[in-house]
Amino acid sequence: MPKSSELKATIYDVAELAGVSLKTVSRVINKEPNVRGSTRDKVHKAIEQLQYQPSPSARGLAGSKSFLIALLYSNPSSSYVTRAQQGALEACGAEGFGLLIQPCDYQSPDRVGELLHRLKESRVDGAILTPPLSDNPQLQQRLADENIACVCVAPRTGEQGGLSVCCDDERAAQQITEHLLAQGHSRIGHILGHPDHSVSQQRLRGYERALLAQGFEVDRSLIQQGRFDFVSGKQCAEELLDLSQPPTAIFASSDDMACGALVAAHERGLKLPGQLSVVGFDDSPQAAQCWPALSTVRQPISEMVSSAARLLIGELRKQPPDDIQSTFQCQLHLRDSVSPPE
Amino acid sequence: MPKSSELKATIYDVAELAGVSLKTVSRVINKEPNVRGSTRDKVHKAIEQLQYQPSPSARGLAGSKSFLIALLYSNPSSSYVTRAQQGALEACGAEGFGLLIQPCDYQSPDRVGELLHRLKESRVDGAILTPPLSDNPQLQQRLADENIACVCVAPRTGEQGGLSVCCDDERAAQQITEHLLAQGHSRIGHILGHPDHSVSQQRLRGYERALLAQGFEVDRSLIQQGRFDFVSGKQCAEELLDLSQPPTAIFASSDDMACGALVAAHERGLKLPGQLSVVGFDDSPQAAQCWPALSTVRQPISEMVSSAARLLIGELRKQPPDDIQSTFQCQLHLRDSVSPPE
DNA sequence: TTGTATGCGTTATCAT
DNA sequence: ATGATAACGCATACAA
Numbered sequence: 120m121p122k123s124s125e126l127k128a129t130i131y132d133v134a135e136l137a138g139v140s141l142k143t144v145s146r147v148i149n150k151e152p153n154v155r156g157s158t159r160d161k162v163h164k165a166i167e168q169l170q171y172q173p174s175p176s177a178r179g180l181a182g183s184k185s186f187l188i189a190l191l192y193s194n195p196s197s198s199y200v201t202r203a204q205q206g207a208l209e210a211c212g213a214e215g216f217g218l219l220i221q222p223c224d225y226q227s228p229d230r231v232g233e234l235l236h237r238l239k240e241s242r243v244d245g246a247i248l249t250p251p252l253s254d255n256p257q258l259q260q261r262l263a264d265e266n267i268a269c270v271c272v273a274p275r276t277g278e279q280g281g282l283s284v285c286c287d288d289e290r291a292a293q294q295i296t297e298h299l300l301a302q303g304h305s306r307i308g309h310i311l312g313h314p315d316h317s318v319s320q321q322r323l324r325g326y327e328r329a330l331l332a333q334g335f336e337v338d339r340s341l342i343q344q345g346r347f348d349f350v351s352g353k354q355c356a357e358e359l360l361d362l363s364q365p366p367t368a369i370f371a372s373s374d375d376m377a378c379g380a381l382v383a384a385h386e387r388g389l390k391l392p393g394q395l396s397v398v399g400f401d402d403s404p405q406a407a408q409c410w411p412a413l414s415t416v417r418q419p420i421s422e423m424v425s426s427a428a429r430l431l432i433g434e435l436r437k438q439p440p441d442d443i444q445s446t447f448q449c450q451l452h453l454r455d456s457v458s459p460p461e
Numbered sequence: 462m463p464k465s466s467e468l469k470a471t472i473y474d475v476a477e478l479a480g481v482s483l484k485t486v487s488r489v490i491n492k493e494p495n496v497r498g499s500t501r502d503k504v505h506k507a508i509e510q511l512q513y514q515p516s517p518s519a520r521g522l523a524g525s526k527s528f529l530i531a532l533l534y535s536n537p538s539s540s541y542v543t544r545a546q547q548g549a550l551e552a553c554g555a556e557g558f559g560l561l562i563q564p565c566d567y568q569s570p571d572r573v574g575e576l577l578h579r580l581k582e583s584r585v586d587g588a589i590l591t592p593p594l595s596d597n598p599q600l601q602q603r604l605a606d607e608n609i610a611c612v613c614v615a616p617r618t619g620e621q622g623g624l625s626v627c628c629d630d631e632r633a634a635q636q637i638t639e640h641l642l643a644q645g646h647s648r649i650g651h652i653l654g655h656p657d658h659s660v661s662q663q664r665l666r667g668y669e670r671a672l673l674a675q676g677f678e679v680d681r682s683l684i685q686q687g688r689f690d691f692v693s694g695k696q697c698a699e700e701l702l703d704l705s706q707p708p709t710a711i712f713a714s715s716d717d718m719a720c721g722a723l724v725a726a727h728e729r730g731l732k733l734p735g736q737l738s739v740v741g742f743d744d745s746p747q748a749a750q751c752w753p754a755l756s757t758v759r760q761p762i763s764e765m766v767s768s769a770a771r772l773l774i775g776e777l778r779k780q781p782p783d784d785i786q787s788t789f790q791c792q793l794h795l796r797d798s799v800s801p802p803e
Numbered sequence: 804t805t806g807t808a809t810g811c812g813t814t815a816t817c818a819t
Numbered sequence: 820a821t822g823a824t825a826a827c828g829c830a831t832a833c834a835a
Contacts, residue, residue, distance in 0.1 A: 129828055140806045145830065153804055172582050176521030177828035180811050185518065197543035197746070204562065217583055220546065220562060240514050241559055349750045378750040385752045404539070405747040408691045408720040410727045471812055482822045487814065495820055519812035522827045526814095 128169035137165035148173060175217070185242040187217045188431060190424070191234075192249045193225035195348065196375070198403045199420060203249055203272075206424030214432045219243060225251050225315075231258055235265060245269060245431045247424060251316040253283070270431040272423050274318045282434060283444050284427045288318050291416045291449035292325025292370070293332075295398050298414070298451065299368045300333055303459040304396060308359040308366035310345040310352055310376050319347075322372045322400060341366055345376050352376025356383035360395075367396065367460035374399035374406045377413050381456070392458040402452050412454035419447050470511035479507035490515060517559070527584040529559045530773060532766070533576075534591045535567035537690065538717070540745045541762060545591055545614075548766030556774045561585060567593050567657075573600055577607060587611060587773045589766060593658040595625070612773040614765050616660045624776060625786050626769045630660050633758045633791035634667025634712070635674075637740050640756070640793065641710045642675055645801040646738060650701040650708035652687040652694055652718050661689075664714045664742060683708055687718050694718025698725035702737075709737065709802035716741035716748045719755050723798070734800040744794050754796035761789050 130148075134141045139158055146154050147162045165171070179185045190207045192200055204220060211218045219241055223234050238246065245268035252258060253271035259281070262269045270282040274289075299307050309326045312319030327337050340362065343355035352371055356379055359366055371377035377399030384395045391397070391411055399406055402417035426445060433440055472490075476483045481500055488496050489504040507513070521527045532549045534542055546562060553560045561583055565576050580588065587610035594600060595613035601623070604611045612624040616631075641649050651668045654661030669679050682704065685697035694713055698721055701708055713719035719741030726737045733739070733753050741748055744759035768787060775782050 127828095131828080141829085142806055142831090143804090146805085149830085155804065158804085174522065174828055175584055176518045176527065177811090178830075179518030180516065180522050180813085181828075181830040183811070183830095197539040200543055201539035205564070208562070208564070212579070217561060219559060220550070222547070222550070237554070242517055349746075375746075375750065378747075382750070382752045382754075404691075404717075405720075405750055408717065408724070408747055409751055410724045412724075469812095473812080483813085484815090484822055485820085488821085491814085497820065500820085516812055519827090520814075522829085523812075523814035525827075 127174075128171045130171070130173065132169055133162065133165045133171050136169060137161045179242070184435075185217075185244050186215065187219055187241060187243045188428065188435075189219045189221045189238055189241070189243045189246045190249070191221045191223060191246055191252050193223050193252050194249065196373075196401065196403060199249075199401070202420040203424045206421035206426075207247060207428050209421070210425045210428035210432065214429065216428075216432055221246075223252070225255065231255075231261060234258075235261055238262075238267060239265060243267060244435050247272065247427050247431060249424070250274065250318060251313070254315070254317045268431060268434050270427045270434070272427050274321045281443075282427075282430045282440070284423045284430065285444065285446045286418050286423060287446060287448060288321040288418075289325040289328070291418075291451070292322040292372075292400070293329045294325075295400075295414070295416055295451055296326045296329035296370055297333075298453070299370065299396060299398065299457065300329060300335075302368075302396065302457055304366075304368040305335060306338075306341065306364065306366040306368070308341040308343070308356075308369040310343050310355040310359075310369065310371040310380065312372035312376075313346045314344065316347070319372055326370055345372065347373045347375060349375045349379045352379025353383045354379070356380035360384065360387060360389075367394075368457070369395065369397050371397065371399050374401040374403040374413060374415055377415070377456075378405055378409050381409055381411075381413075390461075392456050393461045396457040396460070398457060406452070407454070411456045413456045414451070414453045417450045417452050419449070423447050469516075470513045472513070472515070474511055475504065475507045475513050478511065479503045521584070526777075527559075527586050528557065529561055529583060529585045530770065530777075531561045531563045531580055531583070531585045531588045532591070533563045533565060533588055533594050535565050535594050536591065538715075538743065538745060541591075541743070544762040545766045548763035548768075549589060549770050551763070552767045552770035552774065556771065558586075558770075558774055563588075565594070567597065573597075573603060576600075577603055580604075580609060581607060585609060586777050589614065589769050589773060591766070592616065592660055593655070596657070596659045610773060610776050612769045612776075614769050616663045623785075624769075624772045624782070626765045626772065627786065627788045628760050628765060628791060629788060630663040630760075630791065631667040631670070633760075633793070634664040634714075634742070635671045636667075637742075637756070637758055637793055638668045638671035638712055639675075640795070641712065641738060641740065641799065642671060642677075644710075644738065644799055646708075646710040647677060648680075648683065648706065648708040648710070650683040650685070650698075650711040652685050652697040652701075652711060652713040652722065654714035654718075655688045656686065658689070661714055668712055687714065689715045689717060691717045691721045694721025695725045696721070698722035702726065702729060702731075710799070711737065711739050713739065713741050716743040716745040716755060716757055719757070719798075720747055720751050723751055723753075723755075732803075734798050735803045738799040738802070740799060748794070749796070753798045755798045756793070756795045759792045759794050761791070765789050 249272045253273035345351040399415040406413040595615035687693040741757040748755040748757045
């Protein structure tokens with residue numbers, strides 16, 4: 120029974136057991152070059168034998184790095200958050216970094232100071248910004264001022280300087296609108312996401328492009344301003360259904376809002392999807408659990424954030440990045456909430 | 462514009478500016494006794510002026526503590542996870558600790574070794590165990606072996622030695638069953654949670670006690686074994702609805718399963734809640750977003766975990782705990798999924 | 804390719 | 820009540 124009551128092995132112990140100097144051990148730990156294969160093996164053996172694990176505190180102190188990165192988010196969707204965390208953890212685990220999670224309220228500018236205080240306090244080496252925080256240039260500037268590296272997970276705007284990973288929201292929005300069109304819908308309503316989130320505009324553009332490409336006009340009365348949440352989605356859907364010529368299908372910019380539309384339709388006794396088709400965006404858990412199950416779009420959030428974390432860590436290690444920016448593709452998940460209009 | 466290009470202030474700088482010794486500053490920072498009030502003030506002033514923040518690395522190295530605690534979970538519900546994180550973060554922020562999140566698979570016993578490796582690697586001082594990990598005595602033993610303090614967030618079993626916070630699931634389950642009874646239901650089905658989670662048994666007991674207290678028998682054919690997730694809930698509901706004498710109401714041990722029951726009923730064209738009343742447990746986001754909106758039970762997860770974290774940190778500071786164990790109350794959230802049977 | 808000396812910013816030990 | 824000094828475990832020049 121290996122009761123770990125013995126004191127932690129240090130780099131000295133390893134050096135002694137391997138019969139080399141402290142510095143050599145340090146070299147193999149940090150994968151520096153200029154170490155003979157045979158000595159490298161000796162050291163590895165000693166590390167194994169002693170179950171040696173370098174002390175983060177000592178490394179941090181000596182190297183003035185913390186090997187910590189922060190994941191910043193301001194997103195009401197818990198499934199989005201956990202998927203992002205999953206990606207970040209995966210990368211951090213593989214790269215030997217620790218992850219600090221940092222929820223924050225993107226709206227209160229006075230709190231950006233508070234946020235920075237926390238980040239400085241924990242001495243993180245870098246930060247991952249997820250939407251809508253990645254839309255905030257001021258925050259990025261402040262981070263730069265504090266010498267905290269950062270990477271953005273953001274919709275593709277095409278004009279970003281720093282590290283970022285993107286997702287082609289516009290294209291996905293266009294595709295799912297085309298799906299509605301292909302089923303024979305021509306009056307398609309759209310419920311916008313929160314006005315402060317740049318993705319909302321991207322998804323609107325996709326919607327518009329799909330219509331235009333098929334020769335349809337964009338009818339502004341079919342477009343309602345939502346805020347990504349269930350309640351706003353329900354309200355907007357009610358507005359649309361109250362129209363003298365209501366749409367036969369609705370594309371909501373989030374699943375939460377799409378659920379709201381579903382409920383609004385149910386409450387009016389509409390047959391779904393026959394009398395109203397609905398599609399969402401996010402592939403949240405409720406998309407699969409509502410009735411009828413929602414057709415929606417899935418972003419590879421975990422992969423995006425994982426990739427972002429690796430980009431960031433590479434930067435921290437001063438490795439030249441392969442690509443300063445990479446783009447991921449969304450995927451349509453077609454379920455039961457769409458049919459041809461009756 | 463305070464560009465933080467100047468080097469970080471150290472404890473030396475503070476000592477010099479305050480005109481005291483390094484050790485005295487240390488005392489003030491760590492709230493040790495034996496410091497005159499006036500000198501304490503001087504030091505605080507200097508800290509303020511220099512915007513001094515102690516280095517976690519240096520503190521960790523010198524004191525062989527990391528001021529980090531881990532939040533361990535193995536829970537498929539992202540809303541549960543984020544609520545738990547919220548509570549943990551709140552406490553850690555207030556107490557000056559860092560939080561490392563640690564998802565894990567409770568089923569694979571070989572991975573408990575892997576988990577411990579990660580915890581040792583990050584040198585956490587303690588860990589918070591959430592259900593179902595808090596049901597695993599082996600894990601707790603291993604943590605103790607590694608000298609990692611721990612606190613459990615668990616259902617009330619009444620016979621726990623260590624630190625823990627509990628929630629009275631049984632009582633809440635009884636209450637929501639009583640709610641169904643009060644509406645006139647007598648044939649009430651129950652969908653059990655995952656068999657490995659001790660809460661499942663607690664909630665079953667609450668269900669049984671409510672029936673027994675009103676003079677009803679517990680009909681085993683009305684009890685189905687679920688696994689907390691949507692799919693199992695739907696399957697179990699189908700079994701129940703296939704009965705020659707189907708129940709007029711279903712109490713599912715989770716909202717995910719309750720949603721499954723809702724969908725099963727919708728698919729059969731049942732009128733809800735008229736022909737089938739359904740209640741869940743958790744107050745997950747979908748509870749409010751499905752149709753009809755679910756009546757359910759809300760645990761104060763954030764508060765429980767926050768309290769657990771404070772308990773743990775107190776232990777790490779060797780403060781005598783006020784109570785080694787505290788119990789929280791659940792709350793019923795009544796919505797639209799219950800009516801008298803038609 | 805390998806080793807030596809020094810310092811990182813704090814806590815802990817022992818004084819005074 | 821306060822202070823001097825030695826760890827803590829590692830990285831980083833700089834040598835050899």
